[in-house]
Amino acid sequence: xxxxxxxxxxxxxxxxxxxxxxxxxxxxxxxxxxxxxxxxxxxxxxxxxxxxxxxxxxxxxxxxxxxxxxxxxxxxxxxxxxxxxxxxxxxxxxxxxxxxxxxxxxxxxxxxxxxxxxxxxxxxxxxxxxxxxxxxxxxxxxxxxxxxxxxxxxxxxxxxxxxxxxxxxxxxxxxxxxxxxxxxxxxxxxxxxxxxxxxxxxxxxxxxxxxxxxxxxxxxxxxxxxxxxxxxxxxxxxxxxxxxxxxxxxxxxxxxxxxxxxxxxxxxxxxxxxxxxxxxxxxxxxxxxxxxxxxxxxxxxxxxxxxxxxxxxxxxxxxxxxxxxxxxxxxxxxxxxxxxxxxxxxxxxxxxxxxxxxxxxxxxxxxxxxx
Amino acid sequence: xxxxxxxxxxxxxxxxxxxxxxxxxxxxxxxxxxxxxxxxxxxxxxxxxxxxxxxxxxxxxxxxxxxxxxxxxxxxxxxxxxxxxxxxxxxxxxxxxxxxxxxxxxxxxxxxxxxxxxxxxxxxxxxxxxxxxxxxxxxxxxxxxxxxxxxxxxxxxxxxxxxxxxxxxxxxxxxxxxxxxxxxxxxxxxxxxxxxxxxxxxxxxxxxxxxxxxxxxxxxxxxxxxxxxxxxxxxxxxxxxxxxxxxxxxxxxxxxxxxxxxxxxxxxxxxxxxxxxxxxxxxxxxxxxxxxxxxxxxxxxxxxxxxxxxxxxxxxxxxxxxxx
Numbered sequence: 001x002x003x004x005x006x007x008x009x010x011x012x013x014x015x016x017x018x019x020x021x022x023x024x025x026x027x028x029x030x031x032x033x034x035x036x037x038x039x040x041x042x043x044x045x046x047x048x049x050x051x052x053x054x055x056x057x058x059x060x061x062x063x064x065x066x067x068x069x070x071x072x073x074x075x076x077x078x079x080x081x082x083x084x085x086x087x088x089x090x091x092x093x094x095x096x097x098x099x100x101x102x103x104x105x106x107x108x109x110x111x112x113x114x115x116x117x118x119x120x121x122x123x124x125x126x127x128x129x130x131x132x133x134x135x136x137x138x139x140x141x142x143x144x145x146x147x148x149x150x151x152x153x154x155x156x157x158x159x160x161x162x163x164x165x166x167x168x169x170x171x172x173x174x175x176x177x178x179x180x181x182x183x184x185x186x187x188x189x190x191x192x193x194x195x196x197x198x199x200x201x202x203x204x205x206x207x208x209x210x211x212x213x214x215x216x217x218x219x220x221x222x223x224x225x226x227x228x229x230x231x232x233x234x235x236x237x238x239x240x241x242x243x244x245x246x247x248x249x250x251x252x253x254x255x256x257x258x259x260x261x262x263x264x265x266x267x268x269x270x271x272x273x274x275x276x277x278x279x280x281x282x283x284x285x286x287x288x289x290x291x292x293x294x295x296x297x298x299x300x301x302x303x304x305x306x307x308x309x310x311x312x313x314x315x316x317x318x319x320x321x322x323x324x325x326x327x328x329x330x331x332x333x334x335x336x337x338x339x340x341x342x343x344x345x346x347x348x349x350x351x352x353x354x355x356x357x358x359x360x361x362x363x364x365x366x367x368x369x370x371x
Numbered sequence: 372x373x374x375x376x377x378x379x380x381x382x383x384x385x386x387x388x389x390x391x392x393x394x395x396x397x398x399x400x401x402x403x404x405x406x407x408x409x410x411x412x413x414x415x416x417x418x419x420x421x422x423x424x425x426x427x428x429x430x431x432x433x434x435x436x437x438x439x440x441x442x443x444x445x446x447x448x449x450x451x452x453x454x455x456x457x458x459x460x461x462x463x464x465x466x467x468x469x470x471x472x473x474x475x476x477x478x479x480x481x482x483x484x485x486x487x488x489x490x491x492x493x494x495x496x497x498x499x500x501x502x503x504x505x506x507x508x509x510x511x512x513x514x515x516x517x518x519x520x521x522x523x524x525x526x527x528x529x530x531x532x533x534x535x536x537x538x539x540x541x542x543x544x545x546x547x548x549x550x551x552x553x554x555x556x557x558x559x560x561x562x563x564x565x566x567x568x569x570x571x572x573x574x575x576x577x578x579x580x581x582x583x584x585x586x587x588x589x590x591x592x593x594x595x596x597x598x599x600x601x602x603x604x605x606x607x608x609x610x611x612x613x614x615x616x617x618x619x620x621x622x623x624x625x626x627x628x629x630x631x632x633x634x635x636x637x638x639x640x641x642x643x644x645x646x647x648x649x650x651x652x653x654x655x656x657x658x659x660x661x662x663x664x665x666x667x668x669x670x671x672x673x674x675x676x677x678x679x680x681x682x683x684x685x686x687x688x689x690x691x692x693x694x695x
Contacts, residue, residue, distance in 0.1 A: 042477065046484035094464050143671075152674030153683075155411070155464050156620060159613055160667040167664035175658060299472055306465070338484045342605075345476025349469050357455035357466030 028307050028314070028355070030362060032321070035350040042346055048336055053343075060331025061324035067331070069199070069213025075316075075323030076215070076280045077294075079222040081301025082319050083229050084136075084274035086310040088154075090233055091266040092246035097143060097158025098274035099298025100165030101136035105275020106282045107169065108135030110177070110187055110289035113282070117191035124194050128283055129221065129276065136275020137268040139165060144267030148260035154267065166292070173291055187289040196284040216284035218276075225273060226312040232269070242266045274298060296345070303348050306355040322348070376517065380524035382641050387529060388599065389637030390630075391536040392417070392591040396615035397622070397629050398543045399587030403449075404624055405547065406580035407560040407686040411467030412452050413588055414612025415474035420445040420592025422478035425492040425603035426485065428499040428596075437499065437597045442589030448474065449585030450578075457577050460690035471612070479605040490605035492596070501530040501598040532594040539587070544626040556580055560684035563691040573691045591615075617670040624684060636666040 040050035061071050081098045088095035095101075108131035116124050143157035170185070179188040196216045203210045233239040241262045244252040253259060281293050300322055307321070308314030329344035354362070396413045403410035423444030428437030448470055455461040455469075483490045506527035512519040547553040558566045559576045567573050595611075596603045618636055622629025643662040650656045 042480065046481065094462075096464075096468065146671070146675045150675040150677075152671070152676070155409075156616070157671050157674060159411075160617065160671045163610060163613065163667045164664050164671075167660040167667075171658045171660035174660075299468070302465070302468060303472075340480055340483050340490070342476040342480035342483065342490075346473055346480060347476075349471070349473025349476060352465060352469035352472060353451075353455065357461035357463075357469055358459055360461060361455075361459040 024309060027359075027363060027366060028309070028318070030366065031307065031351065031355045034354045034362075035347055038350050038354075039343065039347045042343065043339065046338055048338055053332060053336060053339060056335050057325070057328035057332045059328075060335075061328030065211030066213050067211075067327060069211050069215040070327040071320065071323040072219060073213055073215040073280070073285070073323070074326040075319040076219045076222045077277050077297040078300050078304045078319035078322045079226060079316060080277035080280070081274055081297050082304030082308060082315040083225055083301075083312065084270045084272075084298075085301040085305035086308070086312075086315055087229060087233070087242075087273060088266060088270040089305055089310050090239075090246050091242045091263060092249070093147075093263065093267060093270075094155050095140065095158055095267065095270045095274075096155060096302070097140060097161050097271070097298070098277075098301045099294050099296070100158070100162035101139045101271040101274035102277040102294040102298055103165045103169055103292075104139040105132040105134075105136035105272075106278030106289060106293055107172070108132055108275070109278045109282045110190075113190040113194040113287075114177075114187060116194060119193075121193050121197075125196065125217075125283075128194075128279060132275045132278050133272035134275070135278075137272040140267045140271025140274070141264065144264045144271075147267075148263040162298075170291065173289065177289060185291050190283075190287045192287075194283065195287050196279065198284070214285040216280065218280040218284045221276060221279055225276060226316055229273070230312045238262075238265055274301070300348060303352045303355070307351055376520055377524070378645075380520050382638070382645060383521075383525045384528070385641035385644070386634060386638045387525065387533060387537075389640050390633045391529075391533040392594045392599070392611055393615045393618055393633040393637060394536045394540065394630055395532075395587050395591035395594065396612055397619040397633055398539060398626060399584035399591065400616055400619045401543065401547070401624060401626060401629060402556065402580045402583040402587070404619065404687060405560045405684055406556050406577045407563060407684055407689065407691070408452070408456055408577055408581060409463040409467060409688045410452075410584055411464055411616065412448065412470040412612075413584075413615050414608050414610070415467070415471040416445040416448045416585060416588035417592035417595065417608040417612050418471075418474045418478050418606070419448045420589040421596035421607055422482060422492070422592075422603045424589075424593035425495065425596035426482070428495050429486070429493045429602075432496065432499050434495075434498065434500050434597055438501075438590070438593045441593035441597070442586055445589030445592055446582055446585030449581045449588070453578050453581040456690065457574050457581075460692065463688055463690075475606055478603070482603060482605065492603040495597060495601040499597065500601055501532055501594075503528050503530050504534075530594075530598040532590060532598045535590065536594075540626055540630045547626060552576075552579070557684075560686055563686050567691070567693065573693075577691075588612075614666055617666055620683075621666075621670050621673055623682065635669075639663075639665050 043050040043053050060067060062068055081102065084098045085095055109128050112124065112128055112131050139161060143154045143161055146152045146157055147154045173185040177187045178185055196218055199215045200210050200212050233243065241257045244255060244257055245259055245262050249259060277294065277297060282289055286293060304315055304318040304322055308318035325344045325347060329341045333340050396417055400410040400413050420441035424437040424441030427440035428434055452466050452470060455466040456463045479490045482492055486492050509523045509527040512522050547556065555566060555571055555576050559573055563573045592608065595607055614636055618632035619629050621632035639662055643659050
């Protein structure tokens with residue numbers, strides 16, 4: 001048996017150079033193909049043509065400038081939540097609570113925008129970034145603290161916190177923040193100077209014409225967040241500690257890393273990233289606080305992080321892919337009324353299944369093939 | 372006085388109806404988690420079963436066919452979970468989440484496309500669902516003060532699946548604590564290598580646990596769509612799977628305390644539905660949402676060790692590798 005292990009190690013060492021980039025590059029493509037293939041079965045069950053559906057979906061997502069704008073607008077949300085899930089993943093933590101953290105981040109942004117009508121826009125934007133991050137971080141801090149100090153598992157507590165956030169926000173929107181004299185539970189519209197400028201307006205002021213879409217300046221915040229996460233994870237001591245903890249807790253503790261502090265820092269950063277999502281939705285597009293505005297983006301973040309292999313670059317690509325699925329999915333439902341946007345949720349779930357839960361099932365055979 | 376008694380009786384009856392799906396799903400989760408497999412997918416299994424049951428009952432007109440289809444759908448989902456987590460050592464939380472998301476989309480998409488009623492299934496007629504059952508003697512006892520009301524409102528007049536849920540608690544406790552399978556189940560969740568050394572397959576035991584989970588979640592989901600309601604509505608499990616998971620944790624992975632947790636959570640829900648803005652003595656008007664959040668807050672407090680202590684099965688969440 002011992003010799004087998006040695007042979008196994010040798011084989012894996014000799015196969016390293018090619019496998020190192022082939023598997024990471026090919027796996028997401030194979031995963032996506034498999035998830036789409038399974039979804040095609042569902043499309044056939046519904047009684048539509050999968051190839052035509054795929055073509056309509058792609059065309060709806062990137063067929064014209066407006067569609068691309070919408071795709072990137074959705075992608076902005078998913079970059080934030082994807083980064084949030086990925087930061088936690090690096091520490092061996094599974095943050096299912098991005099949805100609730102984004103929701104509470106939105107509360108911070110909304111309170112600011114409701115109260116700060118007279119401030120200069122630049123100041124409001126800066127304060128909104130801080131408050132969105134603070135709201136999300138605060139909502140992640142409690143589960144993090146409970147895991148670090150009291151030993152309760154973040155998976156369960158973050159799920160519970162999603163429900164608690166939902167109840168809290170429903171209460172606030174129905175009883176406290178609701179615009180007087182209306183039925184639907186939402187705040188009044190913010191003053192226009194608190195809105196994040198939309199990109200087509202910015203482009204026009206620079207002399208360019210681009211398609212009208214909800215894409216707004218928060219996409220730049222998303223890019224900055226991606227770079228920030230990359231620096232944090234691979235070029236700071238905190239990031240090193242986090243990754244060390246995620247790889248091997250015993251070794252990390254032996255190396256002098258404090259697990260409790262690392263877990264709290266990581267989960268709070270994760271929550272902060274999720275909270276930033278509300279910049280795009282609340283401040284950039286809706287300009288008011290709506291019931292359940294995150295709309296599942298926190299869960300899409302799980303798929304994005306898994307597919308992007310927890311690297312900011314991969315997350316960016318995966319977020320654009322999911323943005324395209326969401327945008328293409330709503331266009332698709334116009335042309336094929338039988339296919340609702342729920343199909344996109346199916347694809348999303350299947351991607352999490354094949355990329356996340358079945359990763360070992362595919363990686364082994366693939367590495368054997370490309371060796 | 373009799374009005375208060377009737378109110379209490381109605382609350383108790385609503386609690387029983389609300390607790391039934393929670394008990395079934397939580398006990399399903401109990402089998403899975405006691406075998407060492409995290410079962411976040413209760414929600415997805417319930418949805419699969421609710422849709423399968425309602426769709427089949429709508430087409431065949433038979434409640435029993437619906438129940439069978441619901442259970443089959445739920446077991447299938449459970450087996451996919453097993454395939455990912457047991458056969459391929461996948462991350463159990465990720466797999467459960469994936470199934471929840473997939474099923475939430477799939478049931479809505481199929482329901483929309485097949486029945487053209489905006490994601491709902493057609494309303495079921497009387498034969499296609501489990502109707503409330505009048506237990507013998509309810510009419511005869513009606514004249515007896517106190518007992519009569521209690522018997523008529525609380526004990527009698529539920530559908531078959533509520534009684535099934537009540538009966539399954541002692542059965543589950545007996546299976547877990549008094550049978551050979553139960554012993555292996557608990558052992559495999561605490562110390563799978565010991566079970567393996569004794570010559571018992573860890574994988575087979577865990578698959579059997581997941582099938583049990585699938586069957587019970589199947590009945591739970593069918594309860595929602597063909598007993599409690601008369602059709603499938605999109606996302607109709609509405610977090611009940613997660614609530615059942617919370618109850619399972621609150622019940623510390625033991626059948627009878629889990630039943631207690633389910634009753635508590637269902638009572639909070641029944642109370643919330645009845646109060647709806649009525650001021651309480653000392654407290655004033657309690658926001659409905661606060662009462663809705665109580666189960667989740669309690670579970671977090673329990674997990675944090677502020678009230679009691681929840682100790683999970685030791686091997687939970689860890690894929691079993693035969694040789695390292």
